[in-house]
Amino acid sequence: MGSKKKADKAAKKKGPKGKKARAKAKLDRQWGEAAIIDDDNTTKRIGNSRLLAQKKKSTGGVSWGGETKSERNNDDANRKSTDPVISKGITKKSSTKFERKTNRRRYNDGSSSSSDEASDEESDDDNTTMKILMSKIKKSMEKKGKVAKKYMEEEEEGEDVEDTPIEKEVSSDEESSETSDSENEEHDDAVMSDQNENEGDGDDNGPIGNDEDESVIDIFRTRFSHKPLSDEEVDSISQPSRDSASIGVSTELLLTRKSIGDELKDFETTEKDRSKLDEHWKKCAMKNLESSRKVLKQGWKKFNNKKDFTPRQAPLYTALSSYADLFSITNSMKERNELHRVNLLHVLNHVLTSRSRVQRHNKQLKEIEKSEDKEMDDDDDDEKFRDQGFTRPTVLVLLPTRSTCHKFVEGLFQLTGNNLDNGMNERFEGEFGNATGDDESDDDGGNARLKEVLKKKGKDWNELFGDGVNQDDDFKIGISLTPKAAKTQAQKKQNSSNVGIKMYSDFYKGDIIIASPLGLKLLITPEDEEKEGDYDYLSSIEICLIQHADVLMMQNWDHVNDILSLLNQEPQNINNTDFSRVRNYLLEGQGSHWRQLIISSNVMDPFLQSAFKRYGKSISGSIKMRRKFEPEEAAISKVLIPMKQVFQRIAAGSFTDQSSARVDYFVKSILPPILETNQQHTMVYIPSYFDFCSLRNAFLKRDLPFVSVHEYSRTSEVTRGRARFLQGRKPIMLYTGRSNFFHRHNIKGVKHLVFLGLPEHPEFYSQHVNQIVSAENDPSEMDGVSSVSSCLVLCTKYEAIALERIVGSANCSRMLKSQKSTFMFYS
Incomplete structure (x- = not known):
């Protein structure tokens, strides 16, 4: 006896021999345990699947696919124990029905389970078990679709075959039913089903699912x-x-x-x-x-x-x-x-x-x-529960x-x-x-x-x-x-x-x-x-x-x-x-x-x-x-100070080229006059962070004095940059749209405003234009260098959506269709 046990252990350690045997063993390990067949023809499922035990009765001469029902049950049971796809891939209540229908199609088509297993074993290692299962299901659906197509061609002309079963097919929109992974959730669903038994269809929602009320569209x-x-x-x-x-x-x-x-x-x-x-x-x-x-x-x-x-x-x-x-x-x-x-x-x-x-x-x-007498081989029932x-x-x-x-x-x-x-x-x-903040200031004024x-x-x-x-x-x-x-x-x-x-x-x-x-x-x-x-x-x-x-x-x-x-x-x-x-x-x-x-x-x-x-x-x-934005709803109508606002349309070959076109136009046409006149207190509003990086690199290459406020700036950098810009020690500020969106900084001392692109939110336009100071509205802020303020907006034809919010739908359409490229609004 001792030598026999040692021989059995040694045989187990060796494992399966041969390429096909090892591939099959690997597939079995991935799919889990196969079904176990008891002596009394009772099928039990093991693992995460719900336990299913149903005694199959022999019905003598009732044939199905050329064989008796008892022979079919025994043959199906043997096939389930060897085919890992059938034994583990389909779970829960309807699995028996699906297996019987799938196996019937296999035998009626003349294909054996051994040939299917051989083809699966010869597949590449990259093919997962999920792909194998999905391919089997799709092949089955393709065969079913061909049969349905042939049936529809034989129907009389004018008969709508697809509309007839709609009232029977009560399908839904959701999810897989509860599994035995969570016993509490499975118990809850069972309780709810029992409660719904006294409520008719259990929908608790009036006309849904009720065919008597045709006025309600389900x-x-x-x-x-x-x-x-x-x-x-x-x-x-x-x-x-x-x-x-x-x-x-x-x-x-x-x-x-x-x-x-x-x-x-x-x-x-x-x-x-x-x-x-x-x-x-x-x-x-x-x-x-x-x-x-x-x-x-x-x-x-x-x-x-x-x-x-x-x-x-x-x-x-x-x-x-x-x-x-x-x-x-x-x-x-x-x-x-x-x-x-x-x-x-x-x-x-x-x-x-x-x-x-x-x-x-x-x-x-x-x-x-x-x-026990319910026949489960009806296609309509199969579709109903999907x-x-x-x-x-x-x-x-x-x-x-x-x-x-x-x-x-x-x-x-x-x-x-x-x-x-x-x-x-x-x-x-x-x-x-x-x-909730832990630190509360004692200073009521603060x-x-x-x-x-x-x-x-x-x-x-x-x-x-x-x-x-x-x-x-x-x-x-x-x-x-x-x-x-x-x-x-x-x-x-x-x-x-x-x-x-x-x-x-x-x-x-x-x-x-x-x-x-x-x-x-x-x-x-x-x-x-x-x-x-x-x-x-x-x-x-x-x-x-x-x-x-x-x-x-x-x-x-x-x-x-x-x-x-x-x-x-x-x-x-x-x-x-x-x-x-x-x-x-x-x-x-x-x-x-x-x-x-x-x-x-x-x-x-x-x-x-x-x-x-x-x-x-x-x-x-x-x-x-x-x-559609009427003129009184546009952002430009909310500008409260007297200001000339110039919109410059820039030519861009495509949507992807407009970013570089705006930066090039600013560097070649706008920046030189600013440097020549030594213009101070100029803020450049840049909606895109990528445009900000391009313009900042251009400034660094020319070694120009400027400060930048962007969404990644530290608080100390923002405070220091705003102070230097207000005091005139730095003539230009680069300000990003995302920084304005997340922080809404109040930038003081702006006398010249340039929009390097239209802001995504129209209220940002009027907000920054209203912050411009001039000799007319705030003489104390002027340093005597220039008493004229300015507002310039650079845009392309691909920014029509944002332009419509700022100037209105009618003005936007006129500006895009016009042969001119410069437009001025005065508030």
Whole structure:
């Protein structure tokens, strides 16, 4: 006996022999343990998968694919124990059904499992197990697509085959159901399913899923019960039609598809009566709100300051409900807050509706498993339960600072009627709440002076970067939501919510990911450059919300572009995915066409437009807000001092060449007269940091006296530079736009102002022009060298968007079309 044990140990140490055997053993280790077959034909799953034990009964002569049912069960069991793809790749409730259908296709096609294994074993080492599985699934879908195409060709002319099963296919928008990795979450879902049993369909949201009310458009179900896009449909997205709809006196929506929605398509944009226009959009918004979740309808008025919808909220919520990509522009802090409330309402309705459907399907699958007579080989049932993605998270929210994240989460709890528990609230407030200063000055005069200085910086600045505001731009947090059944009388008395919210969830177990671009980029980027980062949790994102895009552009817009490029990519790992419930268009790699991109910004910018056009690929089209600026709304009308303002248009060959064209023009045409006349107190405002570096290098090469204030300057450098410029010891100051955006310095002593490019925010233009001192408005500041002040603006034809905000739409159009290159405005 001792010698036999030693021989067995020695055999185990040697391992498998042969190239194919080692490749198969490696594949088995990657996929985990195979299925174990008991003597009584009971299948058990091991590892992270849910335990599935179902006795298979022999049914004698019932044939399926040329063999009896008992023979098929035994053959399938043996094949599951040897095929690692089938044994571990498909998990959870519907796995038995998917395996049986996959195996049937294999045998009917005349292909054996051994040939498939051989081809997999001979593949390169670079092919991961995920790629092998996806290739198998795609091959299966291609065969199924050929059969469906042949069937459709045989149908009678004029019969719409695709529209018939829509009422049966109740699909959803979300995530993978709970796995056994978290027993508590799995238990919660089971409890919710049991609670929803007494609530009919369990949606708790009125008309959603109710076919009796035909007046309510169920955009959610129609959108996600669609088949994978054909080549013609994909081509039509890249070649959209054009349309527009007015939402006010000077604002309109630019539509790229006429099929965005009946409310947008059928509305006559020639309507000039503002009251009728606002009433129309309000009716459209209320119609969409009625089809939302009940808990959101109850909390909306309280969350929105006791209002249904404002004139600006109504059309935008209608646009959001159509699942079209949306680029919205806000004109004030009030409008921005109103729009952010609408964005949050849409996101929550999307997530809760999806989670409710997943829970309902989980319950139905449990009932099917318990039923011994239920036949599970129907294709319609297979499509019905495809309600998830590769991973659970479906909403990504990008925000610039922790304070904006705090406000977003605070609104999420308020809209759903929830309250943070004491322990979680203490942690969240400590990490995302306002920073309280420990050092309080005893000098009341000093505090009063500080408050006065901060007040001059503006309300929008104080909300983002004010005293005590958490400005940290490195954060990420996951949130999971669980819809519950209707409240009981006891719950109503306790004022509990119908939505369960869990903060700080793992990304793979959460529904909403809130992060800054920097925080997410650092998380995705691996420490080892040779390895790839983990970003599979972005593979099934269906709504990407980017708020405060103008602030993100000032931080680093490249991080946003990098993150958008990773959305809806094919996952690298299995991640406990139940592939039998993954929607078909995700398996086909068409997830980006079913993703909604929402960008909210205070200003329109070419970089934002480029990202929106590049990554906005929704099949529902795109909606972009365009605002026309009347002369009285332009920034130049807010200049309060008498000043001649000269706009010089510079010739530039392309958008990428305009930066160097502006710097060259300044160095060759503007700088020599300044040096010849010994002009003092000249400030050069430079919006781009790259232009600042080019101009600074030109000054250093000529050994010219100047001071610079930029976003990376230390406080002591800024203070010293401002003092030397005011005293005249340094004649020129180079001042960057990002430094002005984040700090709003009050530069004193400016007599000559040069804009090396137009500022992104129009208020910066009037702010700096009003700071110019002259003999007329402040004689005490003059040194007698020159009594004439000046303002020069250098721009190119590619800055039409920024120019329109400063001089107005009509003046901008005239300046760009004119053959002249110099224009002067006098205030």
